[in-house]
Amino acid sequence: MLNGRGQRASATSRVALPVLGALSLLAFWQFLIPLFGVPKYIVPTPWQVMLRIAADPLLLWQNLVPTFIESILGFIIGNLAAILLAIGFVYNKRVEQAYFPVVLFLNTIPVLALAPIIVLIFGIGILPKVIIASIICFFPTLVNMTRGLESVSASEKDLMHVLSASGFEIFWKLRAPRSLPFLFASLRIASTACVVGAIVGEWIGANKGLGAVIIQSTFNYRSDLLYAAIIVSSSLAVAIFLVVTAVERRIINYQ
Amino acid sequence: MPAGLPSGSDGRSSLAARPPAIRAAGVDVAFQGPAGIHKVLAGLDIEVADGELLTIIGPSGCGKSTLLRVIADLLDPAAGAIEVFGQPPAVARRRRDVGFVFQDSTLLPWRTVIENLRLPDEVGRGAQVERRDEQGGASAAELITMMGLAGRENAYPHQLSGGQRQRVAIARALLSRPRILLMDEPFGALDEITRDRLNEELLNIWRSTGMTILFVTHSIMEAAYLGERVLVLASNPGRLRELEDLRAVKAAASGSIRENPAFVERMGHLRAVLRTC
Numbered sequence: 346m347l348n349g350r351g352q353r354a355s356a357t358s359r360v361a362l363p364v365l366g367a368l369s370l371l372a373f374w375q376f377l378i379p380l381f382g383v384p385k386y387i388v389p390t391p392w393q394v395m396l397r398i399a400a401d402p403l404l405l406w407q408n409l410v411p412t413f414i415e416s417i418l419g420f421i422i423g424n425l426a427a428i429l430l431a432i433g434f435v436y437n438k439r440v441e442q443a444y445f446p447v448v449l450f451l452n453t454i455p456v457l458a459l460a461p462i463i464v465l466i467f468g469i470g471i472l473p474k475v476i477i478a479s480i481i482c483f484f485p486t487l488v489n490m491t492r493g494l495e496s497v498s499a500s501e502k503d504l505m506h507v508l509s510a511s512g513f514e515i516f517w518k519l520r521a522p523r524s525l526p527f528l529f530a531s532l533r534i535a536s537t538a539c540v541v542g543a544i545v546g547e548w549i550g551a552n553k554g555l556g557a558v559i560i561q562s563t564f565n566y567r568s569d570l571l572y573a574a575i576i577v578s579s580s581l582a583v584a585i586f587l588v589v590t591a592v593e594r595r596i597i598n599y600q
Numbered sequence: 601m602p603a604g605l606p607s608g609s610d611g612r613s614s615l616a617a618r619p620p621a622i623r624a625a626g627v628d629v630a631f632q633g634p635a636g637i638h639k640v641l642a643g644l645d646i647e648v649a650d651g652e653l654l655t656i657i658g659p660s661g662c663g664k665s666t667l668l669r670v671i672a673d674l675l676d677p678a679a680g681a682i683e684v685f686g687q688p689p690a691v692a693r694r695r696r697d698v699g700f701v702f703q704d705s706t707l708l709p710w711r712t713v714i715e716n717l718r719l720p721d722e723v724g725r726g727a728q729v730e731r732r733d734e735q736g737g738a739s740a741a742e743l744i745t746m747m748g749l750a751g752r753e754n755a756y757p758h759q760l761s762g763g764q765r766q767r768v769a770i771a772r773a774l775l776s777r778p779r780i781l782l783m784d785e786p787f788g789a790l791d792e793i794t795r796d797r798l799n800e801e802l803l804n805i806w807r808s809t810g811m812t813i814l815f816v817t818h819s820i821m822e823a824a825y826l827g828e829r830v831l832v833l834a835s836n837p838g839r840l841r842e843l844e845d846l847r848a849v850k851a852a853a854s855g856s857i858r859e860n861p862a863f864v865e866r867m868g869h870l871r872a873v874l875r876t877c
Contacts (some may be wrong), residue, residue: 366834500706507700508776509693510723519721522710599710599756 348589364398390571397569404570405558405577412555413581415471415543419478420535420585427483428528431490435520445491452484457545464545464549474546474554481542486528493527494520524598529593536589544578555581614790619686621780622648622671626680629666629838632802639837646831650685650779653806653813656825657870659877664816664840668782671814672700684780694781696724698778699778703785707757713742713768714753718741720776743771744755747801763794765826767801774805780812788818799826820874824867825858832870834877842873 375390385393398405437476460477467473497519505515546555555578560570628860629641639662644868648654649653656664669675670682684692692698707716717740738746744753747767757765766786766793773781787795806813817823824829827846846866853860 372769498704500702500704501708503669503672503674503698504702505723506674507693507698508720508724509696512724514723518719519708525710525725575667597710600758 358438369442369515386566386568389572393569394572397573398576401570401573405555405573408553408555408558409577410572411471411553412540412543412547415474415546415554416469416478416539416585417582418475419542420539421481422475423539424486424532424535425478426479427486428490431487431494431524432516435494441491448484448487452488456542460545460549464546467548473549474543475568476554477546478539478542481538485534485538486531489527489531491522493524496523496527512532523563525570526597528592529589529597530587533567533586533593536585540578540585602729602853612639620647621650621685622646623654623683623686623815624667624670624680625682627661627670627682628668628679629670629675630678641670641677642837642839643773644838644840646843648814651810651812653803653815653826653828654831655817655823655824655829656831656833657816657817657874658833658838659874660838660843661838662833662835662877664833665784665823667735667833668700668784668814668816670784671780672698674756694724696720696776698777699773699776699781700762701766701769701773701781701783701786703788704768705762705769707765707768707772709757710838712754712756713749713760714744716768717772718825719772722724726869737740738777740771740775741775746805747771761794762790763798766798770802770805774809778811780814783813783815785816785818787822795822802826820867820870821858824863841877844870844873 373389374388375392378388379385379390389397434445456477459480460473461491463476463480464473467476501519501523502515505519510518544556544559547554551557555574558574559571559578562568562574567568604788613621616820624644624646627641627644628639630637632638640661644663645666656667658664666675670677671684671689673693682689685697689698708719711719712816721740744750747770747837749764749767749771755760757768760768783843798845802813802815803826805811817826817827824844828850830844830846831840832842832844833839844866846863849860849862849866850857852861856858857863
């Protein structure tokens with residue numbers, strides 16, 4: 346009984362405490378920030394932001410769609426490329442030894458520094474945004490997937506050898522399932538990072554998308570719209586993250 | 601006899617008449633270490649009869665596991681010859697003549713008990729495996745019952761005890777109906793009670809199947825209790841120190857073998873031999 350009650354209490358506090366935490370910060374923002382004399386064109390109140398979202402849902406929706414498409418395409422292309430390259434690395438050690446350090450070096454280049462070059466090369470269409478979103482997803486997945494595919498134990502390899510498993514069977518029955526927890530760890534990172542990539546791409550050169558709204562409303566001092574666009578971007582990232590987490594829970598149900 | 605397992609065709613009495621299951625002649629195994637070539641096994645000669653239960657004991661690094669790995673085609677000897685039913689180990693492996701039970705159960709954590717057990721049926725389907733007759737083996741369901749795992753079919757490995765995990769590993773090895781079962785300290789990490797119970801179950805499987813079993817252990821009691829013969833290996837380099845035949849003692853004993861004076865005396869002898877290895 347004590348255990349049951351304890352579990353119920355902790356389940357309630359798991360939900361209630363973060364909600365209370367968020368509400369207290371919103372209250373601080375709503376009531377105390379204006380008291381400090383911060384002007385509303387710099388920091389609007391949460392209520393003003395909510396009113397802006399309610400007043401301009403179509404504008405936000407029309408700009409959410411391109412950002413969503415760029416993010417998802419970037420997510421798919423970046424992760425797929427990383428998975429395929431990781432498989433190539435695992436099955437060709439010399440290629441891995443030659444290129445993995447280079448990849449790690451490239452990973453240190455901030456995407457913000459890379460974005461103007463990509464826009465310069467690919468113009469201002471959807472392509473540069475997708476490429477930036479792909480790059481931002483690519484590196485964590487490549488590193489994790491390579492590590493995941495290589496995480497089979499010596500006795501697992503021995504078992505497969507004793508069973509005369511083919512290379513193809515070892516991949517599908519052992520390496521691929523072994524790599525899944527590693528893959529999903531990076532997909533969770535990529536699920537929010539792809540939105541960052543798309544928005545960064547839109548900052549540099551775009552007339553639509555949430556990144557464009559953010560830049561334009563900043564220059565026009567429309568801070569309520571700026572904050573509204575930020576909240577919608579964040580909601581998009583959270584939505585993709587939740588989908589990835591749900592898929593992960595469904596697939597990795599053995600831990 | 602447990603359901604579904606092929607029985608020993610001619611019982612245990614006429615083992616000597618059959619050709620050997622394993623024949624090793626002058627087997628050397630060496631590794632390239634930091635200080636040069638390190639010999640793990642040196643000039644090992646041994647013959648294991650078809651249907652025999654041979655236990656292998658010796659200090660760490662004496663090449664017990666290495667010997668099993670050579671038989672299972674997981675390692676190539678540097679010198680000497682090894683035959684499994686008159687064939688090179690690679691042929692025996694492809695024929696699924698050899699099953700292997702590892703110290704850690706090596707169950708795949710994303711597969712349930714029944715899925716782990718069926719792994720041997722899902723791999724090696726290509727031209728590689730030259731299967732023997734497909735009839736007469738125990739099905740996965742029968743092995744589940746036989747190994748006391750009924751009701752746990754859909755459990756994942758992390759939901760099982762250490763003993764249950766090793767039962768699944770044994771059942772998985774038996775699914776291919778190997779003629780030789782190689783067991784590398786399979787019960788080493790288990791508590792004593794579970795270990796004793798699994799020893800009993802293993803003896804039952806061995807008696808009912810007529811299978812050849814090579815069982816590596818660190819425990820003198822386990823080695824003596826299970827083995828018809830006990831192979832004692834000495835280390836640096838690994839070599840045959842003694843081959844203790846316990847068949848006569850066991851055949852003459854009545855009641856609990858563990859308390860039989862002749863058996864206890866042989867164990868004392870084994871302990872003394874091991875001190876010199």
